[in-house]
Amino acid sequence: MITFEDVVKVYPGGSTAVDHLSLELPTGKTTVLVGPSGCGKTTSLRMINRMVRPTSGRVLIDGRDVAEQDEALLRRGIGYVIQHAGLFPHRTVLDNVATVPMLLGRTRKQARTDALGLLERVGLSAEFAKRYPAQLSGGQQQRVGVARALAADPPIMVMDEPFSAVDPVVREGLHREFLRLQKDLGKTIAMVTHDIDEAIKLGDVVAIFRQGGRLAQVGTPREVLANPADDFVAEFVGRDRGLRSLSFESAADLPVRPLSEVGDLELDDAGRPVGYGSFTRADSLRLVTDLAIISPAGIAVRVDAEGVADGIVRHHDLVDHLAARRREQP
Numbered sequence: 001m002i003t004f005e006d007v008v009k010v011y012p013g014g015s016t017a018v019d020h021l022s023l024e025l026p027t028g029k030t031t032v033l034v035g036p037s038g039c040g041k042t043t044s045l046r047m048i049n050r051m052v053r054p055t056s057g058r059v060l061i062d063g064r065d066v067a068e069q070d071e072a073l074l075r076r077g078i079g080y081v082i083q084h085a086g087l088f089p090h091r092t093v094l095d096n097v098a099t100v101p102m103l104l105g106r107t108r109k110q111a112r113t114d115a116l117g118l119l120e121r122v123g124l125s126a127e128f129a130k131r132y133p134a135q136l137s138g139g140q141q142q143r144v145g146v147a148r149a150l151a152a153d154p155p156i157m158v159m160d161e162p163f164s165a166v167d168p169v170v171r172e173g174l175h176r177e178f179l180r181l182q183k184d185l186g187k188t189i190a191m192v193t194h195d196i197d198e199a200i201k202l203g204d205v206v207a208i209f210r211q212g213g214r215l216a217q218v219g220t221p222r223e224v225l226a227n228p229a230d231d232f233v234a235e236f237v238g239r240d241r242g243l244r245s246l247s248f249e250s251a252a253d254l255p256v257r258p259l260s261e262v263g264d265l266e267l268d269d270a271g272r273p274v275g276y277g278s279f280t281r282a283d284s285l286r287l288v289t290d291l292a293i294i295s296p297a298g299i300a301v302r303v304d305a306e307g308v309a310d311g312i313v314r315h316h317d318l319v320d321h322l323a324a325r326r327r328e329q330p
């Protein structure tokens, strides 16, 4: 666990970047620090790997003050990923990833073999290994940046706006890969973003900062959407937070109607719906709502794991279901 204990950072010149921050970042989880520009997110992040020192207060990793640890050893345990990847421009992709393990004593051959494996994990095939960073797209460079940070297998990853320099489509792909990787690796991650959607999607915990380096609210994405602490948080998470919170509601208990209710529901030979959006019990109510809204008939079709239709949901079923849930858990 990473702990901020009443941390203050005042830069020379007098501006308070971080104001009495107390925060716990749980082990094996992703904590996203999010907030408007200049509210102290990067400063807080950089106090974890001691690139910035607190003016007062302490930052602890598993109970040990980072200020009392050997700087090189501390940083070896913390992978660092920044915007624009920050790759070594005159080294190949493979060497960008293999350099740190070699410095840590791996043989060149072993480090390169490991690097190829890591590149594959972040979705880059061997053909990219011999290229130089300038010969890659922004999204590919960012993947190399993640692979490089993972190379020493650090328990902690500190990521400063890792996905913000790429376009929304590429970012979406990087998000998916990030979630897949993190599910496998279970690193303790501290990530900074100014994008609340990204925070909600990637964070197990979201820490929302306000101007002046003050913490406005900490909670799971679900908690901050459902119960914003004040007007600032409510505004920051967005007016559509009700709809967005449906992303965390499972469609498993949503009652469905028999297929026979829809006269012209077209199914293929295997019983899969044709021309209607479909969802499974594992999907979210947000997807079901989306499908029902898009469908001209106002219908979403539920399918089983094989894609075979087994029920339908109408617009108003969703409203009824949500109202019933609200009554059960006010």
Ligand SMILES: Nc1ncnc2c1ncn2[C@@H]1O[C@H](COP(=O)(O)OP(=O)(O)OP(=O)(O)O)[C@@H](O)[C@H]1O
Pocket: 011, 012, 013, 015, 016, 017, 035, 036, 037, 038, 039, 040, 041, 042, 043, 044, 194
């Ligand atoms: N090295 C520095 N010297 C003086 N002031 C600084 C320094 N670094 C940051 N600041 C100031 O501290 C405050 C917090 O900056 P910080 O970069 O931590 O915010 P941020 O939330 O990460 O912002 P952004 O999203 O724009 O990157 C800002 O007012 C900034 O101008």
